[in-house]
Amino acid sequence: MSEKIPVGISACLLGEAVRFDGGHKRLAFAVEELAPWVRFEPLCPEMAIGLPTPRPALRLVRSAAEGNIALRFSNGQPGDLSAAMNSLSRQAVSHMAHLCGYVVCAKSPSCGMERVRVYDEQGSNNRKVGTGLFTAQLMQQFPWLPVEEDGRLHDPAIRENFIERICALHELNQLRRAGLKRHELLAFHSRYKLLLLAHSQPLYRELGRFVAAIHQWQDPGAWFNEYRLRLMQLLAHQATRRNHTNVLMHIQGYFRKRLNTRQRQELATLILRYREGTQPLLAPIALLKHYLSEYPDPYLAQQRYFEPYPEALRLRYGY
Numbered sequence: 070m071s072e073k074i075p076v077g078i079s080a081c082l083l084g085e086a087v088r089f090d091g092g093h094k095r096l097a098f099a100v101e102e103l104a105p106w107v108r109f110e111p112l113c114p115e116m117a118i119g120l121p122t123p124r125p126a127l128r129l130v131r132s133a134a135e136g137n138i139a140l141r142f143s144n145g146q147p148g149d150l151s152a153a154m155n156s157l158s159r160q161a162v163s164h165m166a167h168l169c170g171y172v173v174c175a176k177s178p179s180c181g182m183e184r185v186r187v188y189d190e191q192g193s194n195n196r197k198v199g200t201g202l203f204t205a206q207l208m209q210q211f212p213w214l215p216v217e218e219d220g221r222l223h224d225p226a227i228r229e230n231f232i233e234r235i236c237a238l239h240e241l242n243q244l245r246r247a248g249l250k251r252h253e254l255l256a257f258h259s260r261y262k263l264l265l266l267a268h269s270q271p272l273y274r275e276l277g278r279f280v281a282a283i284h285q286w287q288d289p290g291a292w293f294n295e296y297r298l299r300l301m302q303l304l305a306h307q308a309t310r311r312n313h314t315n316v317l318m319h320i321q322g323y324f325r326k327r328l329n330t331r332q333r334q335e336l337a338t339l340i341l342r343y344r345e346g347t348q349p350l351l352a353p354i355a356l357l358k359h360y361l362s363e364y365p366d367p368y369l370a371q372q373r374y375f376e377p378y379p380e381a382l383r384l385r386y387g388y
């Protein structure tokens with residue numbers, strides 16, 4: 070991957086001391102592991118609306134009269150920061166169409182992605198049902214954008230899925246930057262076939278019907294926007310062990326005539342062990358990649374399934 074991928078991030082996760090308590094929430098995975106591949110674009114929405122650090126903590130409050138959710142100080146200090154935060158968010162997000170992903174800080178009334186506490190006006194009865202105002206704006210303007218929280222990225226499967234989506238969107242955005250050409254979009258879709266099948270076979274078939282109708286679209290830009298949304302929604306479905314097993318067996322079929330009995334058995338056993346959960350996905354994939362270098366196949370060689378993100382991130386070790 071030659072060019073670093075542009076990814077937005079809550080500034081406190083990069084280690085910037087911008088939190089209400091003067092501290093940060095440095096996310097080691099981002100700072101240490103992702104940084105070689107990603108060009109982070111940090112933003113602290115609360116600092117961007119002019120708040121200092123340290124500052125009183127903020128919270129989301131549901132107004133009893135209108136049902137609106139407002140951003141207020143949690144210490145009872147008067148003031149409603151919602152208009153300032155919504156205006157800043159709209160303006161900032163309008164300059165973020167180039168981003169391929171966003172890592173946000175969990176639980177924050179500005180940056181949290183889900184389950185942010187929403188209080189009643191008396192400051193009690195809080196329920197974890199909110200989204201930070203900045204992130205709500207981000208997800209509303211760019212529903213295709215991969216967005217994840219720091220805490221959820223500790224889960225290996227969620228982490229792998231997030232990085233996979235970021236890399237796919239980056240590749241797709243590069244096609245658009247180079248000027249949309251139908252044959253390149255179709256080649257992109259073909260390269261992602263096995264990877265998409267690992268996420269959802271029914272959704273892959275549905276997307277396939279959409280792709281097959283590409284020639285009916287007069288405006289390639291409109292087709293691209295719809296395809297991007299559908300593709301990213303499909304990839305957001307967590308790949309399953311069962312679907313991976315089907316894909317591995319499908320690839321196995323390509324080598325059937327080339328491998329001897331011992332090699333075929335070894336491969337079948339490895340796929341079975343993966344299916345049973347006693348081997349990580351990396352194991353059968355490494356063996357298939359080995360056979361691919363021994364017995365090259367142009368169709369398989371271009372499949373993103375074998376390397377959907379830089380191997381050095383070691384994302385397929387954990388599951």
Ligand code: SF4
Nearest residue numbers: 080081113174177180
């Ligand atoms: S969570 Fe968001 S608003 Fe809060 S300190 Fe971090 S970047 Fe700033």
